[in-house]
Amino acid sequence: MNLWAYTIRRLLLLIPTLLGLTLIVFILSHVSGNNVILAEYLSPKLTGAARAIATQALIARFHLNQPIYVQYFYWLNAILHGNWGYTNTAIYSGPVTTAIALFLPNTLMLSAVAAILIWIIGVRFGVYSAVNRDSVSDHALRVGSFTLYAMPIYLIGVALIIVLGVYLKVLPISGVVSPTMVSGLSWYVNGISYPTHIIIIDAMLHGAWGIALNAVIHLLLPAITLALAIVAGLIRILRSSMLEVLDQDYIRLARSKGLSERIVYNLHARKNALLPVITLFGLTVAGLLGGAVVVETIFNYPGIGYWTTQALLDSDVGGIMAATLLFGLILVVANLLVDLIYAFVDPRIRY
C-alpha cells in the first residue's frame, strides 16, 4: 500500500536526522572546553589509582588524543551500543541507561495522563466554543484559554498548589505517593518501585489498591498543571479552524441531507477541523517534554525532567548529554508520527 511505502521512506529518513542530532549534541557539549567524554564515561565510584587507570583506558578506547572528528565516531559507536556513560547526581548515581529506565516511565505516565486530559478538554471545549460562538460561555472560554495561554507553566503550577493543596487541602502537592504508605515494602526501595518503576502499575501488580489510589491522587496535580498549560492553545486553534470549516459548502450539503446538528458538528465538521490540530501535535509533544521538566521539579515528581534538572544543577555532564539526546530523539519520533497520522487521516495527502 501507498501508506506503507511512505512509512518506510520516512523511517529511512530518520537515520540522517538522528546522525545530525548526535553531531549537534556532541559539538555543543564540546563548546564547554573540558573533555566531555572523560567526564561522561568515568565511573563516579572510582577513586585514586583505579581512577587514573580507568582514565588511561578511556583515552585509549575513545582515541581522545586524536582530532575531535575522530573522537565523534568512537563516541557515536558507544552511544549506538547502548553505552551512554555515567551520571552522578544527588538523586541517582550510576549508568545513564539505568537512570533513564528508572525515571522515564514516570514521565511517560505523567505525559500520557496529561495528553488524554488535553485531548478530552481541548476537543470538547474547542468545538463547543465554535458551535456556540459569541455566546456568554464562548466569551468566558476565550478569556480563560487566553489567560492560561499567557501564563508560564510554573505560575499555573504554583497557583494550583496554593489553591488546591494549601488552602483547600484536597490534593497532595509533592512526590508520587505518601511516604508513610510505602515504608518497609519489598517492592519499593529508595523511592523506586519495581518492576515497571511506575508506582500506580506496580501497586496494582502487587494488589496494593490503596497505594495505587494514593499514587493516582498524587499524579492529578502535576498532570492537570501540564494539561492546562498546553490545552489553551489547542482550544484556540480548534475554535478558529472549526469556525472556518463550518462555513464550507460541504457543511451546507450535510445540512441539506437532513442530518442532525450533532452529526454535522461531531462528524462532518470536526473531522476536518482537527486536521490542522494534528500538525500541532509535534509542538504539543515538545511542550509536554519542556513542561515536564518544570512540572516535575515543582512537584518533586521523580521523572526524567526532575533528573535532568538535578543533572544541570550538579553539572553532571553524562546526565545532561543523555537528556539532550533523549529529548531530541523523542521529538524526532513524534514528528514522524505526526506526518504518518496526517497521511492516515487526510486522504488528500499521499506523498
Added chain:
Amino acid sequence: MEYTLNVSNLKEQFYTRRGIYKALNGVDILLRKGEILGIAGESGCGKTTLGLTIIGLLPRNAVVTDGEILLDGKDLIATLREFASKEANNLNLRHSENMMKKLNKQLINVRGSRISMVFQDPMTSLNPVLRIGYQIAETLMVHQPEVLAKRRLARSKVNDSDLREALKLLENGADEQSIKAFAETRQLEGIEEQLLNIWRRNDLGIARKEKMILSLRSERLGGFDMAVLERVVNQGGIGGWMRIPGLNRMSKAVLIKEGNAKAVELLSSLEIPNPEEVVKMYPHELSGGMRQRIIIAIALANNPELVIMDEPTSALDVTVQAQILDLLKHLKQRFNTSFILISHDLSVLAEVCDRIGIMYAGRIVEVATVDAIFNKPLHPYTTMLISAVPTIKGGEIQGIGGAVPDMRFPPSGCMFHPRCPYVMDKCRENNPQMKDLEDEHLVACYLYEGQKGEQN
C-alpha cells in the same frame, strides 16, 4: 391540478452593517408534480436565496418577513415568520442563530428525504475526508433505515430457486409491479429493487447480470447484524439499546454497509462507470462532472418530491454540462420528482425545463412554457434578456442598459422601471400584479393591463 410546492408572496431581507438588503420581494411559485421549473435572472436577483429559503438553509442575518412555502399543503417557514414578527426591527444575531438551529431540527425529516438541493460548486460540496459511499449511505441511513434493513434481511433469506424464478420473470420482461408482487408473496420485501437495479444496468452484459443476481444469495448474517436489522425493521429506525455509545456506532456501521450497496445501485442508475470502485473513493479522486453526479445521487437517494438545483452546471465545462443536462432529462422520466432548476444561463434552461420563470430584483416577473418564453416573451425584461444571449450566427448582442438596482434602496413601483424602454407614469408609482394572460402565461407588467385575463 396537484402542486408539489406552493410559494406565495415570499419576502426576505438581509441585515448587514451597510443596511437592509431586500432580497426577495414577493415571490410566487406554483410547481406541479413531475415538472422541471427553470428560474432565470441576472446575478444578485435572488435566485439562490430563493432556493436556500425553500430548503431552510439561511445565514443568520436573513429574515423572512412575509409569505408562505407550502410543501404538499404544509407550511415550512412558520418559525421564520414568527421570529421575524418579533425581531424584524432589532435583529439579534444570536437569537437568529438559535432560531435557525430550531428550524434545522424541524426540517430534519423534510431535508434530504422530501426536498433536497444540489449546489453550484461540486469541487467544494463533498466532504473531503469521507468516502463517497459513506456520504451517500448516510442520507439513506438517516431517512430510511428500515429500507436498508429489509434489503439486507431479504438477501439473507432468499434461496437459489427464488432467484432463478425471479430471473425467469425478468427475462420474460416482467414489470416493476409483478416483481414486487413476487417479492411480497415470498416474504422477501427489499429484494425487488436489487433485482431490478441489476437488471437495468447498461454497463454489464446479460451473463454478468445473471451471475450477479444469483450471487445475491451467498451472503450470511452474523448474530449482531441480524439483531440490529430485525430491530430496525420492527421499530422503523435506530432506537432502544442501539442508542448506547459503542453499540450505536456498530449498529450504524451495519446499516452504512448496506447503504454502500444501495449507493452502488444508485450510481449505476446515474450511469457512473465503475460504481463499485467509486464508492470506495474520496472526493478528490473524482473529476468535477463526476462529483456533481455524486451530489445529484445524494439528492435523489431518498426519492424526494422536490429537488432544487442551484446552477448545477455553471462550474463545469460545456461537454460535461451537456452530459449532466442529458442525465437530468433521463431523471425526469424515471423519477416522479419535481425540479427547480436555477441558472443564469437561458440555454441550459431551454434544454431541459417545462416552464421558465424570469426573476428580477427578488420577484418573478414572467412565467411561461419554454416555447412561449423564447418565441413570445411579454415582459420587457424577458425580451431584453433573450436578446442578450449570444448566438452562434453572430449578430448584434443587445445588452440591457443600466444595472441591477441597489436592493438596499429598491426603486418605487415596478422595480424594472429605471431600465425599461416602455416606462409609463404608473410604473413609477405602483407595482404591477401577476396576471394570467393565456395558457398560463403569467406576466407582471402594465403593458398588458388592457388585455383580458384574470388577476392572479
